Amino acid sequence: MSSSSEPGSGALLQVEGLQANYVDAQGRVVRAVQGVDFAVREGSLFTLLGPSGCGKTTTMRCIAGLERPVAGRVSIAGELVSCSQRGVFVAANRRNIGMVFQSYAIWPHLSVFENAAFPLRVSRARHAARQIHDKVMHVLAVVGLEAYAQRDATALSGGQQQRLALARALAMEPRLLLLDEPLSNLDAKLRERMRFELQRLQRELGLTTVYVTHDQSEALALSHEIAVMREGRIEQVASPREIYERPCNRFVADFVGSTNFIDAQVLGPAAGPHRYRLGTPVGELEVQAPRVLRAGEAMLLSIRPEDIEPATGVDDGFTTLSGVVVQKVFLGERLDLQLRIGERQLLMRAHPSFAVEVGQALRVRIRAPQCIA
Ligand SMILES: Nc1ncnc2c1ncn2[C@@H]1O[C@H](COP(=O)(O)OP(=O)(O)OP(=O)(O)O)[C@@H](O)[C@H]1O
Ligand SMILES: [Mg+2]
Known part of the structure; x- marks a missing residue:
């Protein structure tokens, strides 16, 4: 058996030939993702890195089932969840994915504790009250919010709300975690601490994670593998060291460091x-x-x-x-x-x-x- 910090060899997530479009206000088609392929090994942290507008969030939304791709396939743990050719599209709430998005949604009418507990309360797997309490207090401690459990979620700062969104995603213990710029609202010091915590947690729990950032040092520090994206396409997929030391072209060399x-x-x-x-x-x-x-x-x-x-x-x-x-x-x-x-x-x-x-x-x-x- 491999240790929990070492990712396995099998792919938990497979994305093949993914294409996604939007139609803008003038009726023009925006080709946001133009044929993206990658596989994420079970237990590993895979990062989509690229400049603003290159299609990172759109790719994540397609994996989550919040966007319907025009072409390509997405499989999670061997299950085909999206295939435009065959008309397969599993609804977002049936994919068992934990998500923290750039614009994180905190439920304003609930306390911090209830926000984090929400996915457990509505989950089809039944949890005892004690179990929910322990799980929630654990994830709140991980993100440094245990002292705020009873507070109204709206009475948190932006960075604290972002950490709450992360705690909520972790509480679910999802088979796949999607994190879209989860640290973007934190100050430099907290960001560094959370980056460290996140890495420890990901490695410890073996959470298969897709991480989005445009911050190259964050990507280099956290990832097992990095995909560098540009204008809806992937330019290179490799380990952080390889991306940094052997960039495949000028764009990658210039963007990363x-x-x-x-x-x-x-x-x-x-x-x-x-x-x-x-x-x-x-x-x-x-x-x-x-x-x-x-x-x-x-x-x-x-x-x-x-x-x-x-x-x-x-x-x-x-x-x-x-x-x-x-x-x-x-x-x-x-x-x-x-x-x-x-x-x-x-x-x-x-x-x-x-x-x-x-x-x-x-x-x-x-x-x-x-x-x-
Ligand atoms: N709802 C939408 N309608 C029209 N175009 C959109 C929409 N959402 C995104 N786009 C366009 O699709 C492209 C990819 O957007 P996406 O949000 O995936 O980029 P991103 O890599 O996540 O960027 P950022 O780092 O700024 O978050 C961009 O050109 C963007 O303007
Ligand atoms: Mg984005």
Whole structure:
């Protein structure tokens, strides 16, 4: 048996060829989701990440049964819940899905406790009063609202209402949890704490979860797998590390974290397997290529700001370059520097204690340039 923190190998949710449209106020068809495929392993947290308007919420609404797709299939635990071709459409309340949506609905006439207890009271599985009490107080404690149990739900702040919506979804112990920007209304500190709590809870209970965010650091911190979306389509599905370190194209590299793009031309092989020398506007760089490169071939390189470091003077095999600091931004936990090398400016990230002045010459080493295309 696998431990509860390790997702299983079977897919609990399967989405195939999903397409969904809206008709806007002028009668035009908006193609919100244009052929999306992904599978979510049982017990894992899968994130849809992408810019505003790329179709994340629409995809979630199709999984939940709140939107009728124009094409494609959705299966949950092997059960086909939506198939436009065959006319299958299982109603939302029959899908056993827990949801927290961007615009969370709190019942204003109920207390905090009763809001969280509601799904248990109306569920077809009967629960004893004691059982409901224990379950509800547990989930309220998880989101830090146990002291507010008897309060009117309307007498909560926006962030507290959002946490209540999360508690309500958790109380159901659904087979699938859909979370659409569940932390968007929280302040930075609380957001970080809740992110941590959510991850612990998800791993502990093995809750199969689809998570939506446009915040890349949230996605990287929480997910087993990330799908990066753009204009109704998925650009790449991979683990957080792979998305960050081996983005499949410029859009993904740019959206997930900050990076420096550099045009390059292959000069020839270097020492070591799959290693090549590349000519770039900042000088000659050596890369580890994912495939065989031909001399003369044009490439796009991505260099993450944290992969540019002050050179140590010791020859450690990394390429070193010389530049001039043209801008310096102190951000508390780090120092962002703009470095001019030749005609180009590169963003680099240093430890906040790093002492350097604008106008100063700086020698840096480049850790791991990535070939993008
Ligand atoms: N009810 C609607 N009527 C018409 N168009 C809609 C409707 N809802 C969404 N859209 C459009 O569909 C596209 C996808 O919207 P969706 O809400 O899925 O995006 P999203 O990725 O969740 O964005 P956000 O990060 O801003 O929440 C957008 O172009 C949006 O304008
Ligand atoms: Mg949305």
